[in-house]
Amino acid sequence: SFPLTSDGAGGYSIVQGIPRNDFAKEKIRITTEELRKEKEVVSDLL
Numbered sequence: 001s002f003p004l005t006s007d008g009a010g011g012y013s014i015v016q017g018i019p020r021n022d023f024a025k026e027k028i029r030i031t032t033e034e035l036r037k038e039k040e041v042v043s044d045l046l
Contacts, residue, residue, distance in 0.1 A: 003015040020028070 004012045006012055
């Protein structure tokens, strides 16, 4: 998931250079760990 901007005509661009504070870094870390666990749970189905 990335922060995006829309040009209004169906095109999108990834927003670059957004600073990540400690709160954002921790949320990303938690989400990453959750996704790793979910991947492990379904790994035998892939």
